[in-house]
Amino acid sequence: MNYAILCDMSQHIAVDIGGTQIRAALFEDDRIIPSKIEKISTSGENPALDRLCGLITKIWPKNEPVSAIGIAAAGATDPYQGVVISAPNITGWVNVPLREHIQNCFPVDVYIGNDANLAAIGEWKYGAGKGHHHLIYLTISTGIGGGIILDDRLLLGQQGLAGEMGHITVLPDGPMCGCGKKGHFEALASGTAIARWTINELERGVKSSLSKDKTITSRTVAAAAQKGDHLAIEAFDRAGHYLGMVLADFLHLFNPTTVILGGGVSQTGDLLLVPAQKALQSFILHPQYLANFSLTRASLGDEAGLIGALVLARSGQIH
Helix, strand or coil: CCCCCCCCCCEEEEEEECCCEEEEEEEECCCCCCCEEEEEECCCCCCHHHHHHHHHHHHCCCCCCCCEEEEEECCEEECCCCEEEECCCCCCCEEECHHHHHHHHCCCEEEEEEHHHHHHHHHHHHCCCCCCCCEEEEEECCCEEEEEEECCEECCCCCCCCCCHHHCECCCCCCECCCCCECECHHHHCHHHHHHHHHHHHHCCCCCCCCCCCCCCHHHHHHHHHCCCHHHHHHHHHHHHHHHHHHHHHHHHHCCCEEEEECHHHHHCHHHHHHHHHHHHHHCCCHHHHCCCEEEECCCHHHHHHHHHHHHHHHCCCC
C-alpha cells in the first residue's frame, strides 16, 4: 500500500487509546463525523503497538493521502517528545516512543497527547466549551482526569504533564488512591471511590437496599439512590461535596467561565451536581468567581478524546 501524500486532499486519522479499547477513525475535509471507524481490544495476544498499526492500516484510504495522525493516549504522556511515559492499564507501556513507532509505519506527521487533555480540546472546539476561552474539562469515571484551557491554549507544563487534577491531595490521611497515594481527589469522588465507600459502609453494618454480597458499582449505587436508598444518596452527597470543594479551588486558581463534566459518573445528574453546587457555593472565596460561570455536562460523550485527537491532527500542535 502506498502511504505517500500525493495531493492536497484533506484527510486525517484520529486514534483514541483507552485502557479497554483502541479506536481509529478517518475524517474527511472539515467534518467531525468519521467516514470510517474501527476498534479493537487494548489487550490481546500481539503487542498493542503492532495491533495499533494494523488498525490504522485497516482504515487508511486506498490510494489516497492522509495529512496527519492525531493520537489520544491514556496515561502520562509527553506530547513534545511523543512518548507515553506510563499507561497503567496497558501492560508494558512505560516510556513508549509512540510517535516514532507510528511514523515508522506511516510516513506522515504524527501528534500525540494525553486523552483527557485532548477530550478538553474536543469539548472546547466542538462541544460544550465552544465559545469559551477559559475552561476546565473534568472526566469523572473509574478515575478522574481532565484538561485546562486558558486564553484558548491548553495548559501543559514543561513536559506536558500538567492537568492531573484527579491526583491533587484533598485528605492527607484519606482513602488510598489507585496510584498508591492517599487522599487524592480521585480516591474521594470517582466512580471507584463511590463504590468503595458504599461497600465499606455496608461492611460496617449500615442498612441499605444494596447488599455487600452482590457486585457494587457506582452505577448500582446511583440506581439505588434514585429509588431513595439513604446510604446510596449519602455516597453521592459525599462525592459531590468533595467535587464542589475541589471545584472551588480550581476556580480560585484558573478563574474559568465554565467547568465541563464528562465521564459516566457525571451522567447521574442532580445526584452529584446538587451537592457539588452546594459545596462550591460554600467554599468559594468570593461570589465574583461565579459571575458568568457555568457548571455543565460534556456534550461529546465518549467521542471527546477522539475528536480532540482530530483537532490535534488538523492543527499540528498540542496547544
